[in-house]
Amino acid sequence: MGNLPAEKFQINKEIINVAKRLAEGTGTGEEQVEKLRKAFEKCILSDGGYRGESLSNYLFCFLTADATGISKYLSTSRRLPDISARSQIIIKATEEATQIIKSKVGSEQLMFECSGSFLCLLPERGSQQLAEDVKTAFEKKTHGQVRLDVALTLASGDEIVSSFRDVWQRCRRNLKKAKLESSLKLPTSIPVDREICDVCGLAPKACDDPNKTVLVNGVERNERLCKTCFELRNSGRKIELDDLSRDSGYISAVKVDGDNFGKLLSGETREKFTLGKLISLSEQIADIMKKLAEKQLKPGKAEYLYAGGDDIMFFAPAEDGLKLASELNKAFQQEAKKFDTKLTLSAGAVFFKPKSPVSNVINSVLSLLKQAKGSGRNCIAYKYNQTHVETWSELDKTLKLLEYLQSSGIQKVQLFAIARAADRSPRFAEIIVKNRVGRGILKDETLLNHLNNFLKAYELYIMLGGKGPE
Numbered sequence: 446m447g448n449l450p451a452e453k454f455q456i457n458k459e460i461i462n463v464a465k466r467l468a469e470g471t472g473t474g475e476e477q478v479e480k481l482r483k484a485f486e487k488c489i490l491s492d493g494g495y496r497g498e499s500l501s502n503y504l505f506c507f508l509t510a511d512a513t514g515i516s517k518y519l520s521t522s523r524r525l526p527d528i529s530a531r532s533q534i535i536i537k538a539t540e541e542a543t544q545i546i547k548s549k550v551g552s553e554q555l556m557f558e559c560s561g562s563f564l565c566l567l568p569e570r571g572s573q574q575l576a577e578d579v580k581t582a583f584e585k586k587t588h589g590q591v592r593l594d595v596a597l598t599l600a601s602g603d604e605i606v607s608s609f610r611d612v613w614q615r616c617r618r619n620l621k622k623a624k625l626e627s628s629l630k631l632p633t634s635i636p637v638d639r640e641i642c643d644v645c646g647l648a649p650k651a652c653d654d655p656n657k658t659v660l661v662n663g664v665e666r667n668e669r670l671c672k673t674c675f676e677l678r679n680s681g682r683k684i685e686l687d688d689l690s691r692d693s694g695y696i697s698a699v700k701v702d703g704d705n706f707g708k709l710l711s712g713e714t715r716e717k718f719t720l721g722k723l724i725s726l727s728e729q730i731a732d733i734m735k736k737l738a739e740k741q742l743k744p745g746k747a748e749y750l751y752a753g754g755d756d757i758m759f760f761a762p763a764e765d766g767l768k769l770a771s772e773l774n775k776a777f778q779q780e781a782k783k784f785d786t787k788l789t790l791s792a793g794a795v796f797f798k799p800k801s802p803v804s805n806v807i808n809s810v811l812s813l814l815k816q817a818k819g820s821g822r823n824c825i826a827y828k829y830n831q832t833h834v835e836t837w838s839e840l841d842k843t844l845k846l847l848e849y850l851q852s853s854g855i856q857k858v859q860l861f862a863i864a865r866a867a868d869r870s871p872r873f874a875e876i877i878v879k880n881r882v883g884r885g886i887l888k889d890e891t892l893l894n895h896l897n898n899f900l901k902a903y904e905l906y907i908m909l910g911g912k913g914p915e
């Protein structure tokens with residue numbers, strides 16, 4: 446858009462004045478006002494200059510963009526370094542796409558961005574081309590495997606100031622429509638006699654990975670990689686799933702996700718919803734999630750995938766997964782106090798052996814998260830043998846009981862007997878516990894207070910190797 450005729454128009458007092466009224470009308474802080482004023486100014490200039498006092502004479506274009514297919518893209522490979530490399534690609538692709546807006550129109554036009562989605566304010570002139578350019582840049586960076594859906598929505602200055610909620614709802618509807626309309630291009634067909642990449646299954650093999658083998662039809666051979674997957678493998682952090690497994694040999698995969706963020710960001714709140722409010726909410730949420738991930742999921746403790754939207758996915762030793770999820774939730778609750786709306790998190794967690802294909806793992810995590818959301822939100826669904834859905838406070842009780850089982854010195858055979866009884870009914874378990882206390886086999890009645898959580902804690906205890914006397 447280097448041929449914008451902006452230079453032909455002068456920024457005169459009138460334009461500055463109109464832009465200032467628009468910026469102030471968005472109900473934002475002083476710093477933001479200055480940035481927004483420049484953004485509006487740029488649009489007015491590019492679209493022909495001053496058109497009188499009335500804000501309804503000015504049209505502005507909102508570009509909304511959102512990526513589709515990130516989970517599928519991440520789970521293409523079964524290896525953690527490949528997945529974290531892909532997660533980085535999403536962040537870089539978003540940066541490259543927004544860089545186009547910044548360099549062609551101006552950095553103040555970018556209202557907010559988080560990995561995989563962003564919002565810009567643009568002049569109407571040239572917006573179509575820009576929309577195509579950002580889409581192309583993003584999809585090129587993700588090798589055509591993640592789609593960026595982009596929508597343009599026009600609104601008058603008057604509407605932006607007086608009824609931004611309607612404008613924003615139109616933006617969201619248009620983006621939804623764009624998502625429905627676009628569909629992934631089919632991968633280019635590969636001649637049948639060529640060997641295909643073992644990771645993506647889309648491109649011809651470029652080389653073998655000398656350090657990795659795969660088992661195909663019972664024959665072990667080196668893993669075949671296409672050029673893209675080879676580059677990705679070498680760019681990712683070299684943490685393997687095996688590195689995250691401890692004594693139990695199990696690993697946990699967890700995804701935490703904001704519950705009512707969407708509603709908050711949709712403008713369906715009681716108070717007046719303005720552009721300024723949308724920008725500040727989006728920034729705050731992205732910032733909180735990013736900082737939480739950085740602070741709670743330190744390298745060596747856990748490996749998290751892209752954070753910056755309203756979710757965080759991570760891999761950790763099975764011993765730590767649920768505890769980390771609980772700590773994340775607590776730290777989040779602390780941060781969430783500053784919002785008017787009550788914000789909560791839900792989570793899905795699964796335990797698996799490092800050899801399991803990560804695509805299956807990610808799918809189970811997503812379906813567990815869905816279960817947590819379906820069970821009233823603000824809770825966690827996790828699965829080893831059985832699926833359990835618990836509120837966060839129930840989870841803490843279960844984890845506390847687990848700790849007790851691991852440290853109490855109760856014989857495994859006794860725990861097994863109580864578990865078998867609890868499986869029939871809590872009443873049965875109670876009888877067993879009382880009986881064992883009476884006979885001096887259990888030293889006190891602590892377990893009686895935790896029978897509701899017993900089976901859940903016992904299952905975790907077994908998975909983690911059942912430490913304690915035989």
Ligand SMILES: [Zn+2]
Nearest residue numbers: 642645671674
């Ligand atoms: Zn490949």
